[in-house]
Amino acid sequence: MQSTQSYYPKQISFPKGQRVLLTNNIYNKNFFKPKSTAEAKVIAAKKHSESEKRRRMRINSQYTTLRAILPDLIKMDKASVLGETVRKVRELKKALTEVEAACHCGDRRDECVLPGGVDKLSVEQCEGEKGGLVKATFSCEDRLGLISDMTRALSCVKGRVVRAEMVTVGGRSKNALWVQGLGGGNEGVVALKRALKVVIDRPVLPRNII
Amino acid sequence: MQSTQSYYPKQISFPKGQRVLLTNNIYNKNFFKPKSTAEAKVIAAKKHSESEKRRRMRINSQYTTLRAILPDLIKMDKASVLGETVRKVRELKKALTEVEAACHCGDRRDECVLPGGVDKLSVEQCEGEKGGLVKATFSCEDRLGLISDMTRALSCVKGRVVRAEMVTVGGRSKNALWVQGLGGGNEGVVALKRALKVVIDRPVLPRNII
DNA sequence: GTGGACACGTGATAC
DNA sequence: TGTATCACGTGTCCA
Numbered sequence: 210m211q212s213t214q215s216y217y218p219k220q221i222s223f224p225k226g227q228r229v230l231l232t233n234n235i236y237n238k239n240f241f242k243p244k245s246t247a248e249a250k251v252i253a254a255k256k257h258s259e260s261e262k263r264r265r266m267r268i269n270s271q272y273t274t275l276r277a278i279l280p281d282l283i284k285m286d287k288a289s290v291l292g293e294t295v296r297k298v299r300e301l302k303k304a305l306t307e308v309e310a311a312c313h314c315g316d317r318r319d320e321c322v323l324p325g326g327v328d329k330l331s332v333e334q335c336e337g338e339k340g341g342l343v344k345a346t347f348s349c350e351d352r353l354g355l356i357s358d359m360t361r362a363l364s365c366v367k368g369r370v371v372r373a374e375m376v377t378v379g380g381r382s383k384n385a386l387w388v389q390g391l392g393g394g395n396e397g398v399v400a401l402k403r404a405l406k407v408v409i410d411r412p413v414l415p416r417n418i419i
Numbered sequence: 420m421q422s423t424q425s426y427y428p429k430q431i432s433f434p435k436g437q438r439v440l441l442t443n444n445i446y447n448k449n450f451f452k453p454k455s456t457a458e459a460k461v462i463a464a465k466k467h468s469e470s471e472k473r474r475r476m477r478i479n480s481q482y483t484t485l486r487a488i489l490p491d492l493i494k495m496d497k498a499s500v501l502g503e504t505v506r507k508v509r510e511l512k513k514a515l516t517e518v519e520a521a522c523h524c525g526d527r528r529d530e531c532v533l534p535g536g537v538d539k540l541s542v543e544q545c546e547g548e549k550g551g552l553v554k555a556t557f558s559c560e561d562r563l564g565l566i567s568d569m570t571r572a573l574s575c576v577k578g579r580v581v582r583a584e585m586v587t588v589g590g591r592s593k594n595a596l597w598v599q600g601l602g603g604g605n606e607g608v609v610a611l612k613r614a615l616k617v618v619i620d621r622p623v624l625p626r627n628i629i
Numbered sequence: 630g631t632g633g634a635c636a637c638g639t640g641a642t643a644c
Numbered sequence: 645t646g647t648a649t650c651a652c653g654t655g656t657c658c659a
Contacts, residue, residue, distance in 0.1 A: 256632090258653050264498070264634070265651070271501030278508055286649060288474070291481035294504055298488055301511035308518055371563075374587045468638050474649070475636070496634060 326381070328409050332402040335387070342371070343388045343398055347405055351382040352413040359384070362404035366391060536591070538619050542612040545597070552581070553598045553608055559619040561592040568621060569594070572614035576601060 275290055279297060328349045335342040349355075363370060368388040376383045391397025485500055489507060540557040559565075573580060578598040586593045601607025 253631095254654075257655095260632070261634090261653070262651085267498040268501065269651095271498060271505060274505050275501065275508075278505060288477040288481060288649095291478060291485065294508070295481060295484050295488060298485075298504070298508060298511065301508065301515060302488075305511060305515050305518065308515065375585050377584045377586075464639075467640095470648075471638070471650095472636085479636095498634095 330402065330406055330409055332398050332405070334398065341389065341391060341397070343368075343391055343401065345386045345388060345401060345405055346384070347409055348381065348383040349409040350413045351377045352411075355382060355408070358408045358411060359386075359405070362408050363388065363401075366397065366400045366404050368397070368401055540612065540615055540619055542608050542615070544608065551599065551601060551607070553578070553601055553611065555596045555598060555611060555615060556594070557615055557619055558591065558593045560623045561587045562621075562623040565592060565618070568618045569596075569615070572618050573598065573611075576607065576610045576614050578607070578611055 272287060272290055275294055276285065279290070279293055285293065328347070330345075330347040332343060332345045335344050363386075367390060369390045370386050371389050372387040374385045388401060391401060482497060482500060485504055486495065489500070489503055495503065538557070538559045540555075542553060542555045545552040545554050573596070577600060579600045580596050581599050582597040584595045598611060601611060
């Protein structure tokens with residue numbers, strides 16, 4: 210109702226063309242020019258509706274994609290599809306943050322507590338620690354006698370382990386040792402690193418016992 | 420254009436007020452009754468359009484929610500919002516499965532390799548293993564001397580550790596020991612469990628060294 | 630002035 | 645039956 214009232218006055222009541230005085234400006238004004246603008250309007254309206262149809266198709270194709278992604282929600286009205294999508298996104302976000310927090314993954318991957326696939330070794334002074342605390346981190350193939358070898362290497366350099374974290378998973382072992390009593394200088398660190406390198410590089414004997 | 424053509428004939432072209440001649444059923448049929456149905460049509464149309472408006476609002480509120488959830492996509496047309504939502508859902512799904520696979524979480528949570536928050540102890544025969552292999556799993560507070568205590572407990576029951584997995588994280592320690600040589604019966608299992616329980620229940624001495 | 634995006638009212642359809 | 649959902653054409657605003 211309102212649309213018709215506002216539409217017709219604009220389209221018909223105001224004839225546009227004012228190309229005056231060819232022969233008769235009355236005809237030119239009231240009949241000739243309005244006819245062509247009316248035709249143009251029809252064409253424009255067709256273009257408009259077709260464009261709007263394409264827009265609707267774009268949106269609706271995304272709805273079908275969404276219905277395909279969401280588990281067994283094939284038949285659902287648009288509002289419910291969107292609502293369920295919101296629920297799903299929130300659920301996935303929450304699950305992701307939870308599992309990342311639980312596994313200590315996703316942040317500082319270079320400091321991952323799980324063993325890496327290649328052998329690594331780093332020995333460094335713990336800053337801000339009195340008494341020359343040194344942290345040694347290394348990753349290697351797990352094997353029988355690994356702890357014995359580590360203990361022997363530590364006793365050789367006269368270090369004392371005050372804290373240790375050891376992870377063995379999938380046949381790979383990662384260990385972090387906090388060692389004290391190596392002496393203040395750099396020699397102790399170098400000696401510890403050399404000793405541990407021998408431990409890491411020792412070949413793995415085949416396990417004859419499961 | 421088309422709507423006006425189809426609208427006016429139905430609603431306006433039929434003059435309304437004809438409340439004449441109650442005795443004449445011709446009028447009753449052709450004028451009186453159409454008036455009430457025309458009124459009813461208007462009311463129904465109003466109801467219809469309002470209902471449709473509510474539906475649109477439901478859908479649009481979900482769009483705003485979606486725009487709020489998706490990161491910095493505040494200004495986007497509906498089709499793009501849906502497309503971005505699809506992308507986000509797929510990305511989250513993929514990230515979740517990847518991180519679950521990488522951390523071995525999400526499946527068999529009761530067999531999680533990470534230490535639990537409460538002390539636990541289980542000792543059981545490994546099925547299908549010759550030679551009486553026993554697997555002992557326990558979770559406890561980490562402390563200095565834990566490994567020594569474990570070693571002593573194992574030597575007391577005359578068991579031989581053929582494989583071990585040890586995890587210490589966040590001050591909690593989880594250990595899995597595969598022990599052989601306890602004897603065929605159930606007594607060895609019970610003895611090992613009792614010995615390990617002593618280890619677990621031993622109070623944690625305060626760490627005087629970081 | 631041209632096209633894109635949106636809201637609106639309406640007819641059609643399914644339950 | 646009414647009730648809810650959808651597609652459509654249109655008016656309107658904006659860049």
